[in-house]
Amino acid sequence: MLLCVEDLRVGYGPIEALHGITFGVREGEIVTLIGANGAGKSTTLMSIMRLPPPEAPVYHSGKMIFEGRDLTQFSPHHVVSRLGISLVPEGRRIFGNLTVWENLKIAAYAHEDRQEIQKKTKRIFGLFPRLEERRHQAADTLSGGEQQMLSVARAMMTGGRMMLLDEPSMGLAPFLMYELFHVLKEINQQGTTILLVEQNARIALKYAHRGYVLETGNILLEGDARELAKDEKVKKAYLGE
Amino acid sequence: MTLSIFIQNVMNALQWGSFYALIALGYSMVYGVLLLINFAHGDIFMVGAYIGFFISTFLLGAYGFQLPWKLSGGLVIFLTFLLTMALTAGVGVAIERVAYRPLRRKGVSRLYLVITALMVGLLLENGNLALLGASRRNFPELIPKVLYSVGGVNFSNTKIIVIIVTLLVFVFLQTVVLKTKWGMAMRAISYDRMAVPLMGVPVDTIIVMTFVLGSSMAAVAGILFAVSYPVLEPYMGALVGWKAFIAAVVGGIGEIRGAIAGGFILGFTEIFVATVFPSTFRDLIAFGVLLLILTLRPNGIFGIARRTKV
Numbered sequence: 260m261l262l263c264v265e266d267l268r269v270g271y272g273p274i275e276a277l278h279g280i281t282f283g284v285r286e287g288e289i290v291t292l293i294g295a296n297g298a299g300k301s302t303t304l305m306s307i308m309r310l311p312p313p314e315a316p317v318y319h320s321g322k323m324i325f326e327g328r329d330l331t332q333f334s335p336h337h338v339v340s341r342l343g344i345s346l347v348p349e350g351r352r353i354f355g356n357l358t359v360w361e362n363l364k365i366a367a368y369a370h371e372d373r374q375e376i377q378k379k380t381k382r383i384f385g386l387f388p389r390l391e392e393r394r395h396q397a398a399d400t401l402s403g404g405e406q407q408m409l410s411v412a413r414a415m416m417t418g419g420r421m422m423l424l425d426e427p428s429m430g431l432a433p434f435l436m437y438e439l440f441h442v443l444k445e446i447n448q449q450g451t452t453i454l455l456v457e458q459n460a461r462i463a464l465k466y467a468h469r470g471y472v473l474e475t476g477n478i479l480l481e482g483d484a485r486e487l488a489k490d491e492k493v494k495k496a497y498l499g500e
Numbered sequence: 501m502t503l504s505i506f507i508q509n510v511m512n513a514l515q516w517g518s519f520y521a522l523i524a525l526g527y528s529m530v531y532g533v534l535l536l537i538n539f540a541h542g543d544i545f546m547v548g549a550y551i552g553f554f555i556s557t558f559l560l561g562a563y564g565f566q567l568p569w570k571l572s573g574g575l576v577i578f579l580t581f582l583l584t585m586a587l588t589a590g591v592g593v594a595i596e597r598v599a600y601r602p603l604r605r606k607g608v609s610r611l612y613l614v615i616t617a618l619m620v621g622l623l624l625e626n627g628n629l630a631l632l633g634a635s636r637r638n639f640p641e642l643i644p645k646v647l648y649s650v651g652g653v654n655f656s657n658t659k660i661i662v663i664i665v666t667l668l669v670f671v672f673l674q675t676v677v678l679k680t681k682w683g684m685a686m687r688a689i690s691y692d693r694m695a696v697p698l699m700g701v702p703v704d705t706i707i708v709m710t711f712v713l714g715s716s717m718a719a720v721a722g723i724l725f726a727v728s729y730p731v732l733e734p735y736m737g738a739l740v741g742w743k744a745f746i747a748a749v750v751g752g753i754g755e756i757r758g759a760i761a762g763g764f765i766l767g768f769t770e771i772f773v774a775t776v777f778p779s780t781f782r783d784l785i786a787f788g789v790l791l792l793i794l795t796l797r798p799n800g801i802f803g804i805a806r807r808t809k810v
Contacts, residue, residue: 274613313607327725340700352695354688364682417700 260324261421261452262307267321269306276302276316284421285415287451289443291463291484293497294473300456301349303473304423308346309335325421330378338368343420347427351410355399359390362398362409365415373497381450383412386442403456404435411442421452428459440466461496464488472497504652509771514729515659517767518666523722523744524751524759525673526592526714532754533710535610539617540595542741543624544715548588548630548722549639549732555587555759556580556642577642584723585716586604592715593708595620601704621741628734639730642723657736669717670760682709690754750790752803761801766790 260283266470269277277299284290287318292300306321309330323330325342338344354362363383367376384391387408393401398409407427414422424443428436436459444466447453457463464484472480472493480487487493494500523545530538539677557563571579599620603613646657660735677683687705696703725740726732743766751762769786777785794800 308698310694310697311605334702335697336700336702339698346698348695348698352692352698354691354695356687356691357684361684363679363698365688365701366699367682368685413699417698451553 260284261288261326262454263322263324264303264307264325265322266321267303267306267323269302269316269321270319271312271316275319276476277306279321279366280473280476280478282471282478282481284452284454286452287447287450288469289455289467291455291467291470292456292473293457293460293463293470295477295496296458298473299476301425302476304346304425304454304456307338307423308344309333309338311335336369339417345414345418345422347407347410347414347422347424349425353398353401353406353409353413355397357398358395359398359401360394360408362413363390363394363416366413369417370404379416379419380440383415385413385467386415386445403430404432404439407431407435407439408442411439411446415446417452419451421454422446423454424454425456426458427455427456428462436462454472454494460493463487464493502652505775507653508655509775510768511653511659511663513771514663514764515618515767516770517764518662519721519725519763520744520747520766521666521760521763522669522717522724523719523741524748524763525669525677525708525756527745527748528751528753528755528759529673529686529710529714530665531748532601533686533707534604534613536613536744537617538714539614539741539745540624541714541718542737542739543621544588544592544595544737545718545722545725545741545744546628546732546734546737547591548715549625549726549736550632550637550717550722551587551591551740552719552723552726553637553639554585554733555583556640560640562640573644580642581720581723582655583752584717588714588719588722589644592711592718596708596711601707621738625734625738632734632785633653634734636720637732639726639732643727643731651660658724658728665720665724669720670756673713673717674757676713682706686710746787746790750793750800752800755800755802758800758802765801 262284264283265281266279267277268275268279275314280303292303294300302316306318307330318331327342328342330338333342350356354365363380370376389405389407390412391475393405398406401409411427428441431439440462455463455467464487467484470482470484470487471478472487480490480493524544526541526544527538530541531534559571559579559611599616600613603616627800641660643658648655677686685696685701689706695701744763747762747766748759749762750765751758751760766786769789770782773785776781
């Protein structure tokens with residue numbers, strides 16, 4: 260396992276948000292966490308990134324191990340810069356007051372190796388030619404779809420080992436959504452492990468290898484993505500069939 | 501008003517505007533990064549003036565302690581600025597560490613941070629009073645005063661120095677904020693603080709750097725002020741600090757250009773109000789004008805409305 264989460268309990272103030280969830284992600288996989296609003300999907304990702312409260316939850320107990328290292332010992336920027344885990348946050352969270360190019364540069368903040376940055380930049384612009392065209396534009400002038408691309412591009416720049424994505428399909432037109440998932444598949448094939456949180460279970464299960472169903476802070480189901488898509492309960496609750 | 505008096509007043513306005521601008525920078529930068537109104541900042545200016553006093557008198561050998569080598573006048577000035585800026589920056593960073601960071605870690609509302617800042621300011625004033633007593637101190641003549649008279653306009657070299665230093669500081673900070681990766685991180689934090697660690701950027705380091713920059717600029721203001729008006733007392737930072745804060749808001753808080761513009765606007769209004777009205781009217785009318793500016797542009801001159809996030 261590349262990432263191993265065991266009996267994780269976290270909460271906001273006195274309220275516990277995750278009641279001891281256990282799941283794992285193997286090297287090279289695309290794993291998805293699906294579930295309704297408030298199931299704890301974003302909470303799980305923010306816990307892994309070690310983001311501080313009040314936006315993110317407070318860690319209570321349980322294990323989070325990445326490549327044999329205890330994540331609870333890392334500060335958020337070290338999770339990114341030392342372990343190579345990146346998060347594409349819900350709502351994109353691009354820096355609208357910076358240019359597209361500056362958004363990528365700040366994502367390379369912790370990198371020293373210029374050649375490595377150049378290589379990554381080339382890869383990013385290869386996948387997202389629109390961003391290269393607009394690199395001198397302020398990021399808040401981009402369309403919603405382009406902002407999502409920029410958010411993914413930033414995550415590619417910071418990390419490389421593993422990418423977490425929080426609702427990347429939100430607010431995207433269907434064709435843009437498929438374009439995005441196509442790119443994610445390519446990023447995965449180039450060697451980045453992906454943990455994907457989605458409300459759109461249909462598309463998530465289509466692209467993922469494995470999936471977990473999260474409900475009110477507990478893991479309800481887990482399994483091969485294709486099997487899950489056929490599961491009666493999943494079909495009824497998340498695929499609307 | 502004759503032309504020479506007018507120019508004389510412009511010089512005074514630029515000088516006072518410079519003091520306000522230099523202090524306003526610190527309010528503005530810290531606000532930009534932390535959304536914290538650091539009400540202790542005016543008192544950091546006072547601390548800067550005092551540190552400058554002790555360092556310059558020490559270097560000039562006023563403590564019966566002679567340095568083993570003779571320092572030239574220029575070197576004394578240079579060392580005074582350098583050491584004062586470094587030590588005052590240390591004070592600013594220490595305040596951040598001891599007072600603000602623990603609260604931030606607990607994720608408390610910003611209101612508590614602002615109240616803490618007010619208390620820190622009072623601590624600095626009264627700490628100074630307790631340690632050094634109520635007696636005023638005379639700042640040494642660090643930069644020998646030279647008076648020029650050009651076409652009926654009289655001005656001193658210190659005035660020119662104050663104005664030039666302020667402009668240099670402005671160019672320096674604009675460059676830092678717009679051209680370096682730390683400045684980029686500062687701008688990013690002001691837009692979305694939560695997303696910044698996700699970029700692998702250590703937010704606390706950037707915050708410390710902001711306090712270093714803001715406090716050392718307050719130190720520059722402190723020395724320049726003391727050189728121009730060489731009497732130091734523990735409450736010297738209180739009113740000037742409040743005014744500089746208002747200048748920062750009028751210019752658009754969080755913006756370097758805003759702090760500079762706001763500082764000069766305040767300087768000009770104060771000086772020119774005082775030339776027309778009795779001097780007791782000065783602050784009343786000056787702040788009335790600023791209130792009017794804020795009514796017309798609530799975000800300040802360079803400020804943009806902050807996107808409120810859900």
